[in-house]
Structures are given as structure tokens and as C-alpha cells.
Amino acid sequence: MIFRFIILCALLLFIEFYSYQAFRTLIKTRWILIGYQVISLLVLIFIIYSFSQVDRSVGQTRQFMFTTGLMLTVYVPKILLTLIMFSEDIFRIGASIVNYFIYNTPRKEMMPDRRKFVSQLALGLAAIPFLSIIYGIFEGKYNFKVIKQTVFFPDLPDAFDGFKITQISDVHSGSFDNPEKINYAIDLINEQESDLILFTGDIVNTHAKEMHPWLETFSRIKDYKYGKFAVLGNHDYGEYVTWPSEKEKDENFKAIKNLYGQIGFKLMLNEHTYIQKGDDKIALIGVENWGVNFKKAGDLNKASENVHKDDFKVLMSHDPSHWDAEIKDHPKNFHLTFAGHTHGMQFGIEIPGYFKWSLAQYIYKQWAGLYENVGRYVYVNRGFGFHAYPGRVGIMPEITVIELKKGQNVG
Structure with a gap:
């Protein structure tokens, strides 16, 4: 020392x-x-x-x-x-x-x-x-950007051609200090004409009480025809502080899990559900946090138990290192994974469509945007909020809209 x-x-x-x-x-x-x-x-x-x-x-x-x-x-x-x-x-x-x-x-x-x-x-x-x-x-920490991406799958069920999914991630509500800007971001979310919304974890920095002043604000996120679903992030487990007792830590964790329901999201804890549209369906799977260097509470096999290999699958997993370690080569073929966690380090240089750089890329192979491996994809959201450094430079807070299309990805 x-x-x-x-x-x-x-x-x-x-x-x-x-x-x-x-x-x-x-x-x-x-x-x-x-x-x-x-x-x-x-x-x-x-x-x-x-x-x-x-x-x-x-x-x-x-x-x-x-x-x-x-x-x-x-x-x-x-x-x-x-x-x-x-x-x-x-x-x-x-x-x-x-x-x-x-x-x-x-x-x-x-x-x-x-x-x-x-x-x-x-x-x-x-x-x-x-x-x-x-x-x-x-300014940068509240300079919200809506990023839209179209992803093609040859085996996408016909009824889901054109299906849109909004994603938010890494809210870190304990860092917020401007209600007007957060309300503006919620309005941006509601303006997107999506069918489904996914929240990929980190609703707080550590304590459930951090979200209490923002419950009404986030409850304004509109209802989506096919639902509002969420998974936990590494910060949701309250493991980065010293607790007076294990009981208090457990109570805080329980309260954090309840927060998702209080803003209208179904929290998925190593489980799955099916989204039905017409005569077709897709499997939506949500795992708890699993990271190479962070808490490994996620159980992919448990979450996808009884999901058939041929089912079209959308997976939520907070940490993108999970995709590289377990998901991309999994025999059940997870078509599209939604992740967050990296924040793009909240600091970098990005020229959309041409160039992006951040120190995050030296830690995570997949750190911001869309990545592909033999027809399977992961999208890493740059994060809604901020943590530690109270700002963002170059890598702006993100609201993602992914459109699923049937067909081959050109280019």
C-alpha cells in the first residue's frame, strides 16, 4: 500500500x-x-x-x-x-x-x-x-440520441417482419440531477413507434432509494403492445458498497427488483416467454447479470430451458462479455442479444457510420453498437445514464430502436 x-x-x-x-x-x-x-x-x-x-x-x-x-x-x-x-x-x-x-x-x-x-x-x-x-x-450527459438499426434474418417468422424493439440500458438513476432532461428523454422513448421495449439493467448505482424520486417519471414510459421487459445489471445487486448486514443487502436487492415492476416492466430472472403475433411467435429470454469480470448470476441454460433450437430467439443479457463467452456459439442459436454495461466508457470519438473509438474497446470486444458472428447478433447500448464521471464526451446517451426484417443482410 x-x-x-x-x-x-x-x-x-x-x-x-x-x-x-x-x-x-x-x-x-x-x-x-x-x-x-x-x-x-x-x-x-x-x-x-x-x-x-x-x-x-x-x-x-x-x-x-x-x-x-x-x-x-x-x-x-x-x-x-x-x-x-x-x-x-x-x-x-x-x-x-x-x-x-x-x-x-x-x-x-x-x-x-x-x-x-x-x-x-x-x-x-x-x-x-x-x-x-x-x-x-x-451538456453531453443529457444529449440523448435515438439510434436506429435494421437487422435482417432469413429465418425470422413472417409475422415479425418489420417488428420494432426499443432498448434502454444503464439508467443509473442515482446520478441524475435534472428532471427536465430526464422527462425529455422519456418523451423521446415514447415517440418511437415500437412494438416492444427492453430494459437491460442497472436501474440504480447501488441503493433502491436512488430510483424513488424518478418512479413517476419512468412510469410515463407508455405501454407497448407486446410488453415491457427487463433484466438485472451488475449494479442492481448492491455489491459495490459495504453493508451493515447481509439482511440489509438482501432487502435492498429485493427492493431493486421491485423497482422494475413499479415502472411497469416485467423483470425476467433466468426465464423466458413467447411473444405471439398472428400465427407466429418468437422467444424472449432474459438472464440475470453474467460478466467475465463481474457477477455471474445468469444461467443461460435455465433461462432457455424448453426453448427449441429452431425458435427465433431474442435474448437480454446486461454484460456483452457474456455474448462472446457463452452466447454466440451456443447450440441453441440465439439470434439477437441486447446488452449494455460498457457505457462506451462515456468518453470517446464517434462519427456514425464511419469511425468510433473509446478506451472501452480495449476491455470489451463488443462495446457499442451492432456486432455479428455467423448470422447471430449482439447490440450493445451505450447507456441511458452515467456513472462515476458525471458527463459524456463523444459517446452520447442512447435510446435504441431495432427493426427486425426478414431476408439476408446486404453488406
């Missing part, structure tokens, strides 16, 4: 030293430089103090999210500054070696001075994540 603390302190000093070099190269006014150092020190002390006060029995709080946002706002730009300024120092050291051994330059003159334009470039580039993170906190 002490060794980790020493490493962390050394890393922070390294970052502070190099980010300061960028300012010192451009700014010569002494009181401004002193002010920068004082403010940097105060911010660092506040961040360390705030994180040291985190109460494991409470979980995520407003102060925790504020501190996380502040840390990212300050240190992501400083890390970028450090990378650029440190790279310049490597160049300067290399140049000094060449000057000394090849050109016999006197020692006092062999090290090139820092170049002003490098500091200007560093500060200009650092301004991009700085402004983006601030935007994400004040």
Missing part, C-alpha cells in the same frame, strides 16, 4: 512538473506562475482529501462524482501536456548528445532551449480534452 502511494505521488509530481514547463515557457509573469502552482496544489489536495473520505457503506455520492469530474478535467489535459513536453525533452537530450560528441559544443550550450511553439502546441491540444470534459459534464 505504501509502495503504491509512493508511486502515485511520483507520477503526480512528474505530471505537475512537465505541465508546469509548458506554462513557464510561455508565461514570464512571476505572480501568474505562482498562482498556477498554488491553484494546482489546492486542487490536488482537494482531490486526495475527497477520495480519502469515500464511505464504502454509502457508495457513489454527488461529491464523489464532482471530484471525479474535477480530476478528469484537470489531469487529462495535464497528462497530454506531459507527453508532449517529455517528448520534447527526449529530443533535447538527443540533440545535446549529438552537439557534444559530434559538434564539440561547450557543455553550457549543448542543450537546446525549450521551443515556444512546442509549448503553444501542447497547450492548444490540451485545451481540446479540457473543453470537451467540461462540455460533457454540463
